[in-house]
Amino acid sequence: MSVASSPLATGELTYREAIRSVLFEEMRSDPRVVLMGEDVGQAGGPFKTSVGLADAFPDRVIDTPIAENSFVGAALGMAATGLRPVVEIMFADFLLVAADAIVNELAKLRFMSGNQIIAPVTIRAIGGGTMHFGAQHSATYESLFVQVPGLHIATAGSPASAYGLLRFAMQLDEPVLFIEHKGLYARRGAVDADPRPYAPGRSRLLRKGRDVTVVASLLMVERSLEAAMTLAGEGIDVEVIDVQWVQPLDVHAVAESVGRTGRLIVVSEQVHEGSWAATLISRLAQDGAPWRVSPIVLGLPRLAMPFSPPLEAAMIPSAVRIQDAIRLLTRRS
Amino acid sequence: MVTGADRLGWYRQLVLIRLFEDRVQQFYDENRLPGTTHLSQGQEAVAVGAVAALNRDDYVTITYRGHGQAIARGVPIEAAFAEILGRASGTSGGLGGSMHLIDASRGLIASSGIVAGGLPIALGAALSAQIQKTGRVAMTFFGDGATNIGGFHETLNMASVWKAPVVFVCENNLYGEFSPIRTTTPIDNLADRAAAYGMRGEVVDGNDVELVFARTTQAVERARNGDGPTLLECKTYRYRGHSRSDPGKYRPVGELERWKQRDPIELLGHRLTEERIVSSTELEQLRQEVNEEIEAAAARAATAPWPAPEILERLIESGR
Numbered sequence: 001m002s003v004a005s006s007p008l009a010t011g012e013l014t015y016r017e018a019i020r021s022v023l024f025e026e027m028r029s030d031p032r033v034v035l036m037g038e039d040v041g042q043a044g045g046p047f048k049t050s051v052g053l054a055d056a057f058p059d060r061v062i063d064t065p066i067a068e069n070s071f072v073g074a075a076l077g078m079a080a081t082g083l084r085p086v087v088e089i090m091f092a093d094f095l096l097v098a099a100d101a102i103v104n105e106l107a108k109l110r111f112m113s114g115n116q117i118i119a120p121v122t123i124r125a126i127g128g129g130t131m132h133f134g135a136q137h138s139a140t141y142e143s144l145f146v147q148v149p150g151l152h153i154a155t156a157g158s159p160a161s162a163y164g165l166l167r168f169a170m171q172l173d174e175p176v177l178f179i180e181h182k183g184l185y186a187r188r189g190a191v192d193a194d195p196r197p198y199a200p201g202r203s204r205l206l207r208k209g210r211d212v213t214v215v216a217s218l219l220m221v222e223r224s225l226e227a228a229m230t231l232a233g234e235g236i237d238v239e240v241i242d243v244q245w246v247q248p249l250d251v252h253a254v255a256e257s258v259g260r261t262g263r264l265i266v267v268s269e270q271v272h273e274g275s276w277a278a279t280l281i282s283r284l285a286q287d288g289a290p291w292r293v294s295p296i297v298l299g300l301p302r303l304a305m306p307f308s309p310p311l312e313a314a315m316i317p318s319a320v321r322i323q324d325a326i327r328l329l330t331r332r333s
Numbered sequence: 334m335v336t337g338a339d340r341l342g343w344y345r346q347l348v349l350i351r352l353f354e355d356r357v358q359q360f361y362d363e364n365r366l367p368g369t370t371h372l373s374q375g376q377e378a379v380a381v382g383a384v385a386a387l388n389r390d391d392y393v394t395i396t397y398r399g400h401g402q403a404i405a406r407g408v409p410i411e412a413a414f415a416e417i418l419g420r421a422s423g424t425s426g427g428l429g430g431s432m433h434l435i436d437a438s439r440g441l442i443a444s445s446g447i448v449a450g451g452l453p454i455a456l457g458a459a460l461s462a463q464i465q466k467t468g469r470v471a472m473t474f475f476g477d478g479a480t481n482i483g484g485f486h487e488t489l490n491m492a493s494v495w496k497a498p499v500v501f502v503c504e505n506n507l508y509g510e511f512s513p514i515r516t517t518t519p520i521d522n523l524a525d526r527a528a529a530y531g532m533r534g535e536v537v538d539g540n541d542v543e544l545v546f547a548r549t550t551q552a553v554e555r556a557r558n559g560d561g562p563t564l565l566e567c568k569t570y571r572y573r574g575h576s577r578s579d580p581g582k583y584r585p586v587g588e589l590e591r592w593k594q595r596d597p598i599e600l601l602g603h604r605l606t607e608e609r610i611v612s613s614t615e616l617e618q619l620r621q622e623v624n625e626e627i628e629a630a631a632a633r634a635a636t637a638p639w640p641a642p643e644i645l646e647r648l649i650e651s652g653r
Contacts, residue, residue, distance in 0.1 A: 062460075064491065065487070065490060065491060065494070067491065069453070069483065069484060070452070070456070070483075070484050070487035071453070071487075072453075073452070073453025073457065073484065073488070074454070074460060074491065075457055076443075076453070076454050076457055077392075077394075077442070077443070077454035077455060077456060077457020077459075077460070077461065077471070078457040078458070078460055078461045078464075080437075080442040080443065081392060081457070081462070082465065083464065083465070100450070100484075101450075101453065104445070104446075104447050104450060105443070105445060105450055105454065109435075109443060112425060112428060112433040112435065112444075113425055113428075113435040113437065114424065114425030114426040114427075114429060114435070116435060116438075117437050117442060117443075
């Protein structure tokens, strides 16, 4: 698959600008692209990721009523008839409101039709904690739909990933669940003119290291990098991988890395049970367990997200907790 | 302008659907039908009349009780039988089954086994036509039970606020699965629900194919002209139970017989002979021809090869 590079694809952008530029560029270059969701039009998006798009493409930016299940279903109808819709789900928690359309219709239409119909719908869902939104507005749910054949699932852990992954998501002839983290919108970073490191099923190596492999998603990517930087001062050399695609999962790249370091930590903002972290470890175990010491999974305890800031902060793995886990692992050999 | 030939064509389609579904029932009785199936004998006039109001390039979504609309839309009966029997030559190569007769070449873009699942998809197809300015219309079929689920209300609301070129065709056969509508729904006319969304709603005699055609034609024209969607409630009756395992014993004595007196095939056949468009001998001959067509297609489908399990490998490889 070829992805045209763009003049905007150089220099630094915020995570928010990265998403907005991909939406803008894709809408400009492909008249089949439509953006729909709650307040994505005149309001510019609840998280301001679509500012100006309604003015630039008035016929193709649709403010929907608050009716997730049916506007995702409508996006499928658009996709089945030649358009390439992007649907914004304001909070990833609301994916569950649209779960029937996503799971029973969107993910299965191509299959049930015997490959007669494709369903190129990108669902952008905004997830994640640290912003004090409480129990119903803080989940990432990046693993919830892993059980559903027919869906690709991407997680954007940086401006570069947001830029590269969203472009692939929108150009793929498949439904893609694209998870953004609301705590990352203001982050600034370089984006990549080369699309290849973001292709479906590719993780991205962000930091080379000899001692431990840390695989992370979303906000945990920068926290893992921060932990790696601190530990470098202690002589511990940490390799950091942004998982990027939760489905398909880049088991091969992680196996290669752990084969070198002998140690693995998986960090995400999810409950361990049923997560991609658990899948990653079981797949690696099946393929011969490349580690020298047992891996560690860092994530959320089995609780809903508390509202109170100190409680919320205690829930989500911090850079310090990641450092502690790395130190613990390096002491085992 | 509806001609005698049009009406005779509708008669033929009504018979084709009836005999097709009778044959599906026979496959079940012979224990040759895998899984379940939802038959629509008695409701054929809705499928035939409403589909006749569409252009070839319009869009349609149907339900798990969708054999009738699929056939009315022109899906070859052999491919439909083959799909229902799980054969490689089926419309979806056996991946879909009775509940998912899909034929993209005929604008039949979705057939959902989820109640009201097809409504938003049809809305999306209508929005697609609106955005791409193709002048196409989408039509979605659903049962009375679907009017009690959120997707119906959400979709009608959006369709109305955006004046989407979509026609909502409710087949009210008086039972949601096994439950009489009176026990689940507090109003007599489901078309009244359109008013809540500022939409035109009409009750139609769903056993009269000519009336269904006339009213859907108007609704399709309004949609195509940018005058927005319509909810048509076609009142009709399901001769058989909800699905193949349901004998429908919960129905009051005499109800089925009363509805059979207004059988959609008999109703039209009677008119055509009364008006001397066709003789009853000719109709009988037509029924025999259709029956032979059905038997031949059924026989071919029933002996068609099963899909090879190796195709699963290919599907897994391709990641869907």
